[in-house]
Amino acid sequence: MDKILLNGLMFYGYHGLFPEENKLGQRFTVDLELKCDLSKAGQSDRMNDSIDYGQVYEVARAVVEGEARxxxxxxxxxxxxxxxxxxxxxxxxxxxxxxxxxxIPGYYQSASVVIERERNYAK
Structure with missing residues (x-):
């Protein structure tokens, strides 16, 4: 399957269990791997046949900078x-x-989660 990779998207959000995280916020970095058929876009050279990276960024920004979790x-x-x-x-x-x-106790560069979802999983 073809992929679009967007790496190192940076946002400022207020996610965390502790009150200071919700009050002060912090930077979050997002990497996305979008799987789709890019053959039509490759042949047509038209944006309408692909996924617009700018729109992807805006969806990600709305979520990460949105409601605190x-x-x-x-x-x-x-x-x-x-x-x-x-x-x-x-x-x-x-x-x-x-x-x-x-x-959290100790010294960490970061904590990360990675999830993989397929369309049939989407609600």
Missing amino acids: NLIEAVAEELAQQMFEAFSSLEAITVKIDKPGPP
Whole structure:
């Protein structure tokens, strides 16, 4: 299956279990792997036959900078669902959300979740 990869999308959100995370917020980095058939776009050279990267960014921004969630797992799930709703040609998606410097004991560069969803899973 063909893929569109968008890496290192950065957003500022207020997700986390602790009140200070919800009040102060922090940066989140998102990587997306969108699986779809790109053969028609490759032959036609028309944006209407592909998935617009700018629109993908805006959907991701709306989710990550939107409603605060306790878990980045919930953010990733919502992001996948919104992508299926926005792009009818999207067949499957992998979402990675990276949360730098999580407020947990010890020293961490980041905590991340990765989910993979297929269209038949979408509600």
